[in-house]
Amino acid sequence: MTRIRTVLLPPVLAIVFAALLCAVALLINGDSPLTALRVMVTQVGEGTTAVDIINTGAIYYVAGLAVAIGFQMKLFNIGVEGQFRLAACVAAIAGGALSLPPGLHTLVIILVGAAVGALWASVPALLKAYRGVHEVISSIMMNFIATGVIAYLISTEGFGVLRGNNISTDPIEPTGHFPGISFGASGTIFGFVFLAAALGLAYGFMLNRTRFGFELKASGESPTAAAAGGVDARRMVIVALLLSGAMAGLVGLPELLGRDHAYTLTSPAGYGFTGIAVALLGRNHPVGIALGALLWAFLDKSALALDNVGVPREIVLIMQGSIVLSVVIAYEIVRRYELAAEQRRVAAQLRAVTGVPAEVGS
Amino acid sequence: RDTGGQQQGGGGAAGTECTRNPAPAAAGGAAATPAPIAPNADASALKVGMAYDIGGRGDLSFNDSAAAGLEKAISDLGLVQTNTRELAAAENESEDAAATRLRQLVADGFNPIIAVGFKYATALKAVATENPQVQFAIVDDSTVELPNVTPLVFAEEQGSFLVGAAAALKTKSCQIGFVGGVDTPLIHKFEAGYVAGAKAVAPNIEVDVDYISPAGDFSGFNDSARGTEVARGQLDGGADIVYQAAGASGQGVFEAVNTATKPDAQKLAIGVDSDQYNTVAPPVNEVIMTSMLKRVDVAVFNYINAVAAGATGSLPKAFDLSVDGVGYSTSGGKVDDIADQLDAYKAAIIKGDIKVPSERQ
């Protein structure tokens, strides 16, 4: 009961608040909020939108997991963006250059992606652990530098080949693809979606059932208590950021292995930043992140549908921004309220149990 | 480059004397204005869908140019305004968003559908395969080989050759500049043509080539503050004419040229895609000597016309100088004095006497 209140109430409040805000913005603009709502709902049944929401949701999910791993110990890996882009690029190059039996080929590409993501994250990790450089600043710089490295790698002097007006890496042979599930005209669900779900399970297991997860959470909650409990803070910083980077390295792979099969100039960006928002929405919980990812994907697709009927799609950005801000505020308010309530409850229970008033007078 | 020794901060310097080749002899304005590709057909029964690249209408560049083609079809071909829809891409969107946009147009009965920008290539391939009964066209891409897809590609290098030649004819310092927005193959075509044109006129000319951002970082099309600095670097280094192919950053290039222009030292800029003398706000537009025209409007109009006439096969493989798919603008009158020579080069290219490279050397 309290759990439902603490876990579900804040996001619901936040979404309602954000929706109201958007309704006002729409009215100012002379558009009908109801039309917008109808369009957003009906779009799901049209074309490949439902499948796209799931596919994009899976990408956001992996990105959210990557950010969440860091968040567990209050590390803020804003570098997921650079890690995922570089990893996708290198994985595509490796996948295009290799020819291996099916399955193995895919596996190697995935491993390359994870390794490159971890490698790129290792710079902020080591700088943080040994030089005390704040990971936010270093990973922002690493995001910029990743763009340069990618540009170098896919230039025609590097590994890129000209395809029309685009540059692309060598396409990955079918042996390296990750087969999906086709729904005919409704689209194809990436096979990677299931891997993403498995990653979520692994993340949940890691967090709640393993020593590593425990140490991660303990360091996040109280670095001092964790240190006294034998958790090596420096090692945790490095391992957490490397894991986060490895996870980030997988973000670009659903599309690479399931649809695009090559990295191009127009390969998408921005998933890393979305991952931050999604992790915040989902409170770093594997199920919460999944819901957040789906919500975000749904809103993203809504932008298309709204545009199609002439409603300004910027409304979706406002909605996303205000949801994140109000959801964290709502969680904070509920958390404070619950903490006080909990303390009162324990005191009352103790009174009932021991028969002695917890408040002792003279 | 920048061999000119220590230059003064903002002042221009008299460079080396240019040795200029004479214009090709062909001359005579041959094929300067080719006949229209096809007579106007009746498009009143068509529903035309447009899927623009990032930004959509109002980018003062090739989206606007495409829109102009649509508008011309409305006024000249009887296309009904309410039978058109224009959608635009958002920044950083993924492939499936592009596909969904095309599918929405298909679902709402639009036919033909014109995708503006090579980023639609993959999505278009998928959607066109699913909907063989719908006609598609794609601007700037020729990799989708399907019977119902018409590529609308341009010989940017040819137009760029002409403005390169114009720059070489006009420069006083024998040093000119090129500012590319993002270091991509499409922009390389502009660069390659420009350099070739300049060298064809003045073999010893110096061309400074700079890009605002490397490939994959599309901020270079969108950061005029940096665009200004790149252009200023070239101007301070001795260039007196700068050609920009930098999207919205081009504004910064014009501003830089405008600032560097002193009564005693005229600097000039060359616009791109549309006739920027008419789109850029005065007084800055006064520095625009000419613009390399990439007539997306011509291509779009011709395509709609061809669909209406049921003759998409009649469209040219590439919109080049010969069909006025590319060209240069004359608004402002700054190239009137060299029009003859430019037309001579144009004729030579059309005849095939001059082969313009499309990749940078």
Place this chain on the structure above:
Amino acid sequence: MTAVETKPAAPVPQARNGRRLPGWARAAIVVAIGVGILAITTTLTGQYQLTSSGTTQAAVRLLLPILFAALGGLWAERSGVINIGLEGMMILGTWGAAWAGFYWGPWAAVIGGLVFGALGGVLHAIATVTFGVNHIVSGVAITLLGMGITQYLAQLIFVPLSRNPRQSPRIEGFETFSIQPLADWLAELEGQQRVLLSDAAGLLGGVVSGLTPLVVLGFLFVPVSYYVLWRSRFGLRLRSCGENPVAAASLGVNVFTYKYLAVIISGGFAGLGGAALTLNPGQLGYLEGQTGGRGYIGLAAMIFGNWRPGGLLAGAALFGYVDGVQLRAGGEAVHALLYATSILAVILAIFWAARRHWRSAAVALAAGLVVYAVYWVIPEVPREFASYAPQLVTLLVLAVASQRLRPPAAVGLEYRRGEGD
């Protein structure tokens, strides 16, 4: 008594009170060394753009938005609030500046940017100070929201004016001016091509010519921030909230009020950064996405500058300078900077050796040799990397210097009324 003294206790050493040179003198020496290194490099490599006045001018224009953002970061963090939402506030500022500037001219643009940025600051203050939301989380959310709101407003307001949802109509900018006769005199000196002298004149000349009121304002805010934060009652109280809010509260300082003010001022500065972008001589208008991460870079410059006005100016200047060099002269000039770096490393090595820090000296010398080897081996820094030279430099300097940095003690921590013993 069975207790036996076994060892005498060591005396408590006296706190070291002595100071070396005053801050401004050390800064002057550092600047002089920098100019010297660049002059030598220019002479030996022929990359005159390294010290041309045009480059300094570019650096000034490029550093201005970063400087404002960094000042914003300074004000917020000195009061104990991390402001990673600077980027979002800056975006709000670009819109506000373009909108106000279009109707009422450049000074209105400055005010518009300030006000819109400050509104972002208000949001951040509400979330972090009142509700105790994690500062970084709130900052990220505000950046998202800032993007959404500006894009919405742009399509609402600017489309009728410019027919373009991503761009405002051109606004009127400031007239530029130079400090005369100094500027002309320096320009002349620069033109004389005298070793060192002309280089110094070039570097300095860029700072005194091609100025706009906003540039002057930006540079003025550095000493003003110093004065207000370190010399005034308001600043003392504000900094105390970032060092030990409980202590401040126990002395009757209203910590909430000061944090609110600081974060709002911070937002205002970020907004001014947005205005600086909008009023940039090359732009003169709002352009979607024109901030391009400058808010984050401002934050890095502030950390680089050890949470001090002079330091953040140095950070922003370094960033702006390297960016200016690479934009104006590309990979060759960045290549020449490698040469300058190796000279710097050798000077550092000598400096440390003189103070008998043998290990640091050895590390500096080794680093210098490595950089020199790179310089020798590659003929030019590839364009792809040259473009991100500023970020690389920032990362390297932070890696070297971060352990000497001293953030405010209570930065990032939540403060609640009535806490502490």
Place this chain on the structure above:
Amino acid sequence: MAVADTAPPRGEYAVELAGITKRFPGVVANSDISLRVRRGEVHALCGENGAGKSTLMKILYGMQQPDEGTISVDGEVVHFRSPADAIKAGIGMVHQHFMLADNLTVAENILLGAEGLHGMGATARQRIAELEGTVGLRARPDVLVERLGVADRQRVEILKVLYRGARTVILDEPTAVLVPQEVEELFATLRRMREEGFTFVFISHKLDEVRAIADTVTVIRRGACVGSADPKAVTSRQLAEMMVGSELPSPETRESTVTDRDVLRVTGLTLDAEGGGRPVLDGVDLVVRAGEVLGIAGVEGNGQTELVETIMGMRRASGGTIVLDGKDITRAHTLQRREAGIGYVPEDRTRHGLLATQPLWVNRILGYQSRRPVASGGLLGVLDRAAARRDTERIVEEFDVRTPGVDVPAAALSGGNQQKLVVGRELSGDPVLLIAAHPTRGVDVGAQAGIWDVLRRARAEGLAVLLVSADLDELIGLSDTIKVMLRGRLVADADPATVTPEELGAAMTGADAEGAA
């Protein structure tokens, strides 16, 4: 309520607190407390840890608002909404934990909040210079506070109060961090200022000090006022009994269980200070044998905390060796040391002992995450949640932790119960050595006796215990051997069978035995 006799004429009292009640979630910190402080007196306030002394003073100083009750200053009822109001009314407070900003200068710390008085320029400096003489501060005003020692910091704190022109000064446990000479200097200052008409409220639970300086003493127990007395007319024992209730529990342990097996051997342990300067630990040698309790006495801040944390591996020793049960663990990580058999009751349970928002059973895992029964060990290190829960229930049962269940967050427990949980946990891993730092700090009398009992039993079973405590009775009562720590060195040994707290106190401060008696 046994507040002073008849009502005096208005204005005789500098401050009067009447019927103050303050509730926190789950606890009543002050319950209907009344207190009158005569003008020009030193009024001592005594009580155990957690009795509510600081809370009462924070209310008087406007930092917290009372739920009920009134405050009067000079006979006028006042309402303090913030410390600013209290300062205006002439009340100043020196806090138990220093309220100084390390990164600000002495002058800035003093001026903060009082810039209006003399500005921030020369006048202000002049005034500071004048006052520095009064409190005996020798540091320059532009030195950063972080460079000052504790005594100087305290002087800065008092200076802050004086600068604001306070006539009534609250001193919350000012002597806890001072060595005796410094205490004497402080008392001399207080006496001098009392002559000048200042009024002091002086908090301490060191009864000798109270008797030495106070004119009146008020005792608070468990949030309520027990009574006031003339300190000259009561004995320390009587005062102590007022503080803790009727019976005084005793930590006696007499029959020796010391064996000759060395469990912990520390040799030449050195720890350099972070910013250079005098080492925090300077060549510490000690041996703890199985069945032995080795007590470490020392005034706070002399290296005890660092000693414990270095033995635990939370700080890296700069020199020396630590051998546990014959194995050299000098280079081992904290967890390896724990696995080798060290249990650790940290001095600050909220910072070092518990994860406040996590349920009790998760807290059971902390420090044992690699071991049975709560974890399977192995590469993956899978935790056994059911076992953790079961074992937590066992601890709750065995150590009488008062909690509604093992699923409540640790923060919801009272301090004493949190401490019992920590002690229970640290005895669960079959330790060979228990390091207990202030194991009964902030713990009520009943729980205190329980914890002593646990320690005695463990010792009887052959456990080696390293006990650090500020409570000298506890130290003397429980220890088999006592070592005294001063400025990072073990400077003296004492035999608990014969030593008195006074003698020990003298040794802790480096003074002669006669000097302290």
